[in-house]
Amino acid sequence: MNKPKLTAHERIVQILQDDMDLREECITPDSRFDNDLGLDSFDMTEFIAMVEEEFGIVIEDVDARNLCTVGDLAKWVEEHPGDES
Numbered sequence: 001m002n003k004p005k006l007t008a009h010e011r012i013v014q015i016l017q018d019d020m021d022l023r024e025e026c027i028t029p030d031s032r033f034d035n036d037l038g039l040d041s042f043d044m045t046e047f048i049a050m051v052e053e054e055f056g057i058v059i060e061d062v063d064a065r066n067l068c069t070v071g072d073l074a075k076w077v078e079e080h081p082g083d084e085s
Contacts, residue, residue: 007074008055008074008075008077008078009029009070009071009074011054011055012051012070012073012074012077013027013070015047015050015051015054016037016047016070019047019050020037020039020043020047022037027070028070028071029069029070029071029074030069030070030071031069031070032068032069033047033067033068033069033070034068037070044064048064051073051077055077055081055082056082057077057080057081057082058082059076059080063076
């Protein structure tokens, strides 16, 4: 039996939990990376690199600066499909 495919939001939450050591109950679509989740600019650079690898995409710096919440990032990823092979 195939596992259901995770949404972009679910995969992003998984990265935040597994690689950034955040608790799931702290992560909502409205969570701001800086204020709510406590990610500084170094953390964000590392996190964006993980997201790029997970989804097979490239997020340009100009785009990354405008992705302030988990929901913003999930929407951007959905609108910019990459090579997820």
